[in-house]
Amino acid sequence: MINFKKYKILLILIIASLTFSLVTLIRPMIKIVQANPVGWEWQNPLPQGNYLYAVWGSGPNNIFAVGAYGTILHYYNGSDGFKWYSMDSGTSNDFYSIWGSGPNNIFAVGYAGTIIHYDGNTWSSMYNDNRYYYLYSIWGSGPTDVFAVGFPGNSILYYNGTDWSSISISTTNLFLYSVWGSGPNDIFAVGESGTILHYNGTSWSSMDSGTTNYLRCVWGSCPNDVFAVGYAGTILHYNGTSWSSMDSGTTN
Structure with a gap:
């Protein structure tokens, strides 16, 4: 008669031996990676799994990340040293973009x-208008010249340092996903169906993008070197x- 108990014990010993050998083999490789980090590394600084959509910082030791459900994380030298700390945003609405003119003048925009x-100490509500379903992007040339775009795209929000106001755009009612400028008289906004708008300091006008693909982000190094990227691997360049x-x- 076959002694199943005997074979069961033997099988357990074999599995244990293989497991020990595998761990022994892998452990040195793990130590090498940890001891010699190169390039990017993953961080999960807080026990929250919310999506993070945007990041901005005034310097290497003062960085903010924003995301879903009103999430705002702040990297700075706090009570436990340099690490990410959670901040109270005062809302559960999603945030999609963040920008500031300095460490004591920061804006975050999002849903509804x-x-x-942020004034350097606390976050406070500044504007809330349900007519704007989404505010996807914010950028400014300075503390008294700030623009926010989203949907509907037939209006762009503008901050003059005191109040927010709406600028009517007759050329589109499509989603606008990103705004950036080289200065107060040279600002671009991009969005749905290849939409590109340009502000010359006086008015907004449409530009020919040559594509109907959605454009999700715009950035440049100067007025004659601007890039827009979007769906289907789309990269556009503006030479001025x-x-x-x-x-x-x-x-x-």
Whole structure:
């Protein structure tokens, strides 16, 4: 008769031996990676799993990240040293973008037209208008010249240092996902169906992007070197006169 108990014990010993060997083999590799970190590394600083959508900082030791359900994280030298700390935003609305003119003048924008402001100590509600379903991006040339875009795209919010007001845009009613400028008289906003708007210091006008793909972000190094990126691997470049397509090597 086969002694199943005997074979069961033998099988357990074999599995234990293999497990020990595998751990012994992998452990040195793990130590190497930890001891010699190169490039980017993952951090999960707080026990929260909310999406984080945007990051901005006034310097290497003063960084803010914003995201879903009113999440705001702040990296600075706090009570437990340099680490990420959770901040009270005063809302559960999602935040999609953050920008500041300095460490004591920071704005975060998001769902339901929500705009909050940080004065260096606390966040406070600044603007809330349900007519704006989403505010996706914020940028300013300075503390008294700030723009926020989103949906509906037929109006852009403007802050003059005292109040927020709405600027009517007759050329589009589509989603606007990103805003950036090289200065107060040279600002770009991009969005749905290849939409590109330009502000010359006086008025907003449409630009020919040459694409119908959604454009999700715009940024430049100067007025004659601006990039817009979006769906299907779209990369556009502006040379100060016109937009042209660049080969990204991907359709993703």
